Amino acid sequence: MLAGSRAWRLAVWAVVLPLFAVLYGLPIAVIVLASLARTWNGALPGEFTLLHYAEAFRSDSLDALVTSLMTGAIASTAALACGTWAALALRRRVRLPARLLEAVFFVPSAVPSVSVGLGLLVAFSQPPFLLNGTRAIVLIAHFVLVFAFTFGNVTAGLARVPAECEQIAESLGARPFYRLRRVTLPLLTPYLIAAFSLSFALSMGELGATIMVYPPGWVTMPVRIFALSDRGAIFDAATLTTILGVATLIVLTVLSRVSSRAMLR
Amino acid sequence: MVDITAQEIERCAPLDGVRTASRTSGSRIGFEDVSVAYGGLTVLKSLTLTVHPGEIVALIGPSGSGKTTALRVVAGFVRPSSGRIMIGDRDVTDLAPYDRQIGMVVQNYALFPHMRVEDNVAFGLQAQGAPRDVIRQRVPECLAMVGMSAYGKRYPRELSGGQQQRVAIARALAPKPQVLLLDEPLSALDTQIRRAMIDEIAKLHHDLPDLTVLYVTHDQTEALTLANHIGIMRDGEMQAFGEAQALFRHPPTRFAAEFLGRANLLSVGGLTAAGPGEARVRFGGAELLARNPHNLPEGRDCLLCVRPHHMRFAGEGAVANALTGVVQSVQWQGDVHNITLTAEGESLRMTCVPMAVPPALGDQLRVCFDPSEVTLVPEDAPRG
Numbered sequence: 247m248l249a250g251s252r253a254w255r256l257a258v259w260a261v262v263l264p265l266f267a268v269l270y271g272l273p274i275a276v277i278v279l280a281s282l283a284r285t286w287n288g289a290l291p292g293e294f295t296l297l298h299y300a301e302a303f304r305s306d307s308l309d310a311l312v313t314s315l316m317t318g319a320i321a322s323t324a325a326l327a328c329g330t331w332a333a334l335a336l337r338r339r340v341r342l343p344a345r346l347l348e349a350v351f352f353v354p355s356a357v358p359s360v361s362v363g364l365g366l367l368v369a370f371s372q373p374p375f376l377l378n379g380t381r382a383i384v385l386i387a388h389f390v391l392v393f394a395f396t397f398g399n400v401t402a403g404l405a406r407v408p409a410e411c412e413q414i415a416e417s418l419g420a421r422p423f424y425r426l427r428r429v430t431l432p433l434l435t436p437y438l439i440a441a442f443s444l445s446f447a448l449s450m451g452e453l454g455a456t457i458m459v460y461p462p463g464w465v466t467m468p469v470r471i472f473a474l475s476d477r478g479a480i481f482d483a484a485t486l487t488t489i490l491g492v493a494t495l496i497v498l499t500v501l502s503r504v505s506s507r508a509m510l511r
Numbered sequence: 512m513v514d515i516t517a518q519e520i521e522r523c524a525p526l527d528g529v530r531t532a533s534r535t536s537g538s539r540i541g542f543e544d545v546s547v548a549y550g551g552l553t554v555l556k557s558l559t560l561t562v563h564p565g566e567i568v569a570l571i572g573p574s575g576s577g578k579t580t581a582l583r584v585v586a587g588f589v590r591p592s593s594g595r596i597m598i599g600d601r602d603v604t605d606l607a608p609y610d611r612q613i614g615m616v617v618q619n620y621a622l623f624p625h626m627r628v629e630d631n632v633a634f635g636l637q638a639q640g641a642p643r644d645v646i647r648q649r650v651p652e653c654l655a656m657v658g659m660s661a662y663g664k665r666y667p668r669e670l671s672g673g674q675q676q677r678v679a680i681a682r683a684l685a686p687k688p689q690v691l692l693l694d695e696p697l698s699a700l701d702t703q704i705r706r707a708m709i710d711e712i713a714k715l716h717h718d719l720p721d722l723t724v725l726y727v728t729h730d731q732t733e734a735l736t737l738a739n740h741i742g743i744m745r746d747g748e749m750q751a752f753g754e755a756q757a758l759f760r761h762p763p764t765r766f767a768a769e770f771l772g773r774a775n776l777l778s779v780g781g782l783t784a785a786g787p788g789e790a791r792v793r794f795g796g797a798e799l800l801a802r803n804p805h806n807l808p809e810g811r812d813c814l815l816c817v818r819p820h821h822m823r824f825a826g827e828g829a830v831a832n833a834l835t836g837v838v839q840s841v842q843w844q845g846d847v848h849n850i851t852l853t854a855e856g857e858s859l860r861m862t863c864v865p866m867a868v869p870p871a872l873g874d875q876l877r878v879c880f881d882p883s884e885v886t887l888v889p890e891d892a893p894r895g
Contacts, residue, residue: 410621418635
């Protein structure tokens with residue numbers, strides 16, 4: 247078979263690899279190079295420097311990184327807890343209300359995040375829900391935006407948990423919460439980690455809704471990057487983008503290792 | 512093979528801290544007119560059956576016959592649309608699975624992959640709140656019971672299929688359940704391991720004689736080897752039920768005869784009584800003598816059930832129950848020869864010890880069978 251031959255595989259790689267490098271690698275390379283450039287007038291940066299990084303870790307940008315990490319961690323943890331509960335509650339329910347509720351969870355991910363931010367801004371600007379100008383509204387915005395992905399991942403994971411294991415646990419005398427704690431959740435762990443990772447990554451990069459609702463004391467990295475870009479500080483924006491990317495990558499790598507260990511069992 | 516010492520059996524007596532109600536004398540399983548329906552489809556129809564304490568009852572039947580549904584009703588995973596389920600003297604119909612005090616083993620083992628073997632075995636005891644010292648004592652006992660003492664620290668993925676099934680059995684037995692439900696427990700194993708496991712389960716029941724077992728399988732060998740009684744199911748109904756040997760020797764229906772062991776079923780007619788429990792029938796030009804355990808009336812057309820291994824070569828002289836057929840096929844299967852004959856237009860299968868010179872295709876062969884080994888079966892199988 248041609249499709250299975252070595253030559254065919256090499257040909258596919260010869261097409262896919264350059265395409266991938268151009269579409270995915272080039273923008274990232276440009277950002278990283280810009281973060282290291284003192285000037286960039288030609289095709290390549292003129293001089294290389296680490297000055298932007300030194301500046302980034304001395305300025306408010308470090309606070310923005312911490313804010314982003316905290317926002318991502320809190321929103322993703324809350325979304326994981328609620329998404330897991332919702333997935334468990336709606337599990338094996340095939341009736342229309344359950345299916346509709348599932349669809350509702352996915353609505354925020356289907357509309358522009360700016361619209362979600364606007365909705366929150368309007369909804370929480372009057373008593374008794376007066377949250378404008380607070381950190382809570384940023385966290386809520388992120389929660390609303392990432393919840394659907396958490397819910398979807400956990401639901402998919404639950405579908406792959408062997409029903410026999412749970413039934414055997416029950417036959418051995420395990421009551422529902424005990425079974426959940428000792429059998430279902432441990433078997434679900436890789437999917438929970440995947441759900442958290444995706445939510446965290448989405449939250450780290452979220453801009454549209456955040457920019458609508460963020461208070462002065464809770465500036466996330468994407469907001470800071472947007473502000474720098476808007477002011478024309480492209481090299482500084484590229485530096486923060488690189489730092490944001492690396493920080494996210496580190497967290498996701500750690501989570502991936504934890505997930506791999508859980509999968510091995 | 513699992514080797515169980517008398518001390519180990521002694522240690523299997525009820526332990527404090529583990530639910531042991533009604534355990535010492537075993538518990539009966541009772542189906543009282545149980546039906547199960549999904550939507551408009553009835554998958555189990557008015558099943559009434561009692562598995563007595565200490566007994567193994569096997570439910571066999573083809574896929575979709577309702578045997579697994581029957582077992583899952585006892586486990587509490589399927590709710591009957593009518594009828595009651597009894598375990599011991601308790602009506603458990605409305606009880607959750609975790610309140611039924613059952614042990615269950617399923618085809619794919621369903622060991623908890625994130626737990627070591629010893630944690631799997633301890634799970635039921637922990638779930639039921641057994642004290643730690645009881646668990647520390649009981650887990651090694653149960654692992655020893657199934658010959659898995661050396662594997663306590665391993666994860667299920669590090670065990671073979673047969674080893675995993677042994678652990679699954681140990682896990683089910685650890686909390687000392689009132690009844691043990693086995694749902695095709697050996698189906699995922701290869702033939703040799705399956706044979707060994709049949710022996711081990713038989714030995715296990717011999718050593719735990721109080722344990723009441725409901726065993727679902729589609730394998731007649733497992734059923735015949737292990738069960739005191741066998742129920743044959745089809746289309747959600749119990750087609751036949753009886754003591755294993757009696758059911759095999761005198762199947763009450765065509766389906767029972769065909770499903771439980773291989774059988775030649777010859778259409779015979781002209782039934783006449785020939786003594787207590789016996790009758791004469793005509794098969795073509797031959798007159799045959801057979802057992803009539805179901806008291807089929809005179810003159811009735813019926814089926815003559817003769818097992819392939821009950822047929823033997825007849826000599827030249829006058830022999831009772833002799834038929835002459837033409838050899839259609841000869842198959843050597845190592846420890847047996849299978850021969851197919853055609854006699855009076857019907858096909859007959861015969862199993863015999865390996866022959867140095869087997870008959871050739873087209874040869875005329877005279878075969879016979881003992882009247883006590885053949886049974887008359889009603890032509891129209893009664894349903895329900």
